[in-house]
Every structure is written in C-alpha cells, then in structure tokens.
Amino acid sequence: MPEFQEKCRVSAIEQLASDVFRLTVHAPLIAGAAHPGQFVMVRVVDGFDPLLRRPFSIHQQFAGGSLKLLFKVIGQGTHILSGLAAGDTISLLGPLGRGFDLACREPVCLIGGGMGIAPLAFLAKRLALSGRDSSLDFVLLGARDGDEVSSLADDFSQLGYTVVPATDDGSLGHHGFIPELLDDVLPAVSRVYSCGPYPMMRTVVAKCQKADVVCQVSLETHMACGLGACLGCTVQGNSGQYVHVCKQGPVFYSGEVAWTE
C-alpha cells in the first residue's frame, strides 16, 4: 500500500457551522492512492506545540488531486487548523489504514454522527460511481442541529441518495438520535457503514447484529504516528486481544472489536 508525505497547499477553508470547518488541500499523491475510509495524519504547526500529527479521515477526494477534511474545533490542534487560509501549506501523511470494503451490490445504509459523517461522503461518492442504483441506498446523518448537517446532507443528495437527517434539537429532520430510525431501514438493506460517537455506533452494531445485517464501522482513537509504530491507538478486539486502529483499522467489521458499556 503506497503512503506519501506531502507538503500541501490549502486551496480553501469553509466554515459550515460556528465550530465546524472544511479544509481543501492539494495533495495529488495521497488523493491518487486514497480509498474511502482511509485517513491522513496532519502536522498542525512546524514547531513543537502541539507536537503530534492529528488523524483525520478523508472526507472527500477529487480526481484533480484535492482532498477535503472535515473537522470540529475541539482542542488546540483543530483551533489552529481553523485559522488556516488559502495559500498556507501543511504537511500530510497518507493515505493510511484499512478503508471500507465496497464489495456489496445490494442496497446499503450509511450512518454518520457528527464529524463521523466525514468518511462517509468519500464512500458515498465511490459507491455512487460504481454503477449501483443509489436511490435504493439510505444515508442517515445525525448532528447537533441543522446548521451542522444541512450542507453535508446536500452533498449526499446530489449523488442520488435518500438522505434522512436527525438533530438533537429537532431543527432539521428527525428530532432525536439516528439509531431510532434504523428499525425501519434495516429490512431494506444488506450492509451498514457507520462512523460516529461510540454510543451511537454501539447501538447501530447491536441492531445490525439482531437483524443479521453486515456492519462496518470506522473507529477514532488517540494515536501518535498513524503508521503502526507507536502502538498507542489500541482498542479491545473481539476475543480479548488488542487491535490497532491505525493499521488494522480504522475500519473494522463490527464483530472484530469488543463493544462495551
């Protein structure tokens, strides 16, 4: 699997909500090799504080060599990233990790919560371009409020997907949580792709298991390198062993990892 370190020019930064940003960078080598579900490690500053690169899943990829990254301002790293402007340069490593398995001809459901929506946009585009009937697929997107999710939902709609939003405050779509919508959708699909907060994914995984629907999840953890060297990004595997999110993931079949309260 090819991996590259690229000094990338920022071509745009969009503010999608008060604390949600989308960064477009020119990274032709990484973009050319990227598969949906893979991630990049971003060096936020040239100096030593913050020290470590930040992992971001690839939100969108374009044939012209651009990548989009989606993030919410949470800490020091994302705060600095939100202040980037077109023309700035940042260092990216990627594409890293194991992405989604796309080999499914039957209808599928994409379930994203919050910034977990990020990798699903790339996945949706790749699936839509594979010649399937996207109108039979479902996209369920959960967010805090309508501002956070509306423009992201448009990206999926434009690809021909049926998009169902759910918001914590009821300002757009279903008032409540995504898993509440799942019972109606699962009988119509044979595979679920999910990324989002751990409690959301745990519920999604439990419902998929009950309905005998294959489920792939993209996990997020702290990691120092993204390359399989630091061994810091551990989660509990299904049979007591540890698995590493950066190499064995970030996308796992739901049965490969342990789901705990």
Next chain:
Amino acid sequence: MDRIIPDNECDLRVNIGRLRLRNPVMTASGTFGYAREFSNLVNLHRLGGIVVKGISLEARPGNPPPRVVETACGMLNAIGLENVGVERFITEKVPFLRNLDCPVVVNILGDSVEEYQQIAHRLNEVDGISALEVNISCPNVKKGGVAFGTVPEMAARVTAAVRKATSLPVIIKLSPNVTDIVQMARAVEEAGADCVSLVNTLIGMAIDPQTRRPKLANVIGGLSGPAIKPVALRMVWQVASNVSIPVIGIGGITTASDALEFLLAGATAIQVGTANFYEPRAAEQIIAGLKNYLHEQKELSICDIIGTVQTG
C-alpha cells in the same frame, strides 16, 4: 534548500566499539516499529542504524488504552512493552531487516536476569543483527518490581549476564529516573557493557480535570519528545565525561542542531525517537544537516567535533 554536500567532502562515519556506522544517526527503539512501517516514507538504507521495538522472550499484549497522551512539547506513553516475542520476531521481522543496508540493533527486555540472558543467547545465533541494546528500565519481577535500571548492582548483573550470552556488541540503555546517572553508567561499564545509550523516557503523569482521572489508563507513563531534551543532554554530558565507553545520546532530538548538541556533549552517535512520529524524515534531515554543519565549519570528520563542548 541547502546544497547537497557530496559524501567525499565530509566524513560522518563513527564507531561504537566494533559496530561501524556510516553516520551517527540511528532511530530509537519503540518509535520506529520494526522499520518496515516506515519503508514507504524513509530511505532506510541511508540511516546510521535502526534500533527495533523492544523484544521479550514471550509476546506481550501491552497495557489497556488510553496508552498515549500529548503534553506540552512532548508525549506520555504507557504502551506496556507490547511486542511479538523473540520467536515471531525472528521468523516474521528479521527477514526484512536482514536485507537492509544499515546495522540493525535489537532492543531486548525481561522480567528477570535469566530472561535477559535467554533472549540474548537466542538472538546471538540469528543472522542480520549487529548489536543488542538492553532496556533495563523494566521492573525486576523477582525482586519486588524495582526497575533494574535504578539499582547499580542489578543493572550490573543484567549487563554481565547479557555480556556472557552473546558475542554481539552490548549497548545498555539507561533510565534517567535515578539520582546519579554516572553511577549507573560506571556500574554497567565495569560489568562489560560496550556502550551506553541514554536516556529512556522520564516517568510522568497527566490528569483530566473534568473527569478527575489520569489521562493514561496505566496512570503514569514515560515522557518523551523535545520537552526532555535539556535533561537528556545534561545526563549525556555527565556520563560521557565520566566513562570511557562510547555514549549514544537520546532525548527529544528532532533537528541537526539538536543532534549536534549531543555530539558536542560527548555522544558518539544519537537516536531519533518521538520525532519519527511527527516527522518521519527527521533522521534523514539530520544526516543532511550534519553534513552541512561539517562543511560550514570546515571540519573533515564528525569525529572531530564529538565531545568538543567548551565548558571551561
């Protein structure tokens, strides 16, 4: 971009006892995996040496997560010495390492003197290994869990046992979590070490005020990165001034300037550690930077600057 200085204009070769390095820049154990992890991003053949992830007799699963946390200009880790064990290391990792045009040093660890001795003996028969680096920061399970590396007599016993079990050069990696690092270095020198490398991580801690819980599941962990560089440099200088075996400097080295500080303080070689995580090409950049320095200073060999800090 600096001009690339041809190799014949400056000599970066150094010797660690019998171990000959084409340049003094190595990668530190635990920060470079088994080298293959970096093969897409780094020209491994250019490195002075590679120290692979610490190996124990049996495979170890490591600690529960979270295992890493970022701190100001550094990071804490409590990986828990996760590794595949010596037999899988030999069958799965050594074939790749053997084909590298660069010396491979295997870092070893154990819970008892006997374990260190057994693993050293096992690796002695394996082709493709240039030296052993002994991690003595592990707790001695048989002696109440006190780290080998904090008691001079225990460090000396491990050193002597490994020395006896192998014909390879033996590097002892010293813990900085001691009152007198020179005493430790002298103890392992007398016990037969060919070289000392220092420092391992400094024990630290971080707490989340919101949850009132430690940020690491293991509660405490090892601090590394630029934050520890001044402490490491001081210890390297003290040890290099007081032992006659070569010293390898480790601790927060990211740039050629950092590396030069350690060489001037008396280190014969250096290891790049945490920097591999955030700048995988750090070691290669340091090699290029050292060449430039020699050129600018009109020095012919890197050996001519080792230990030349003017403290008087």
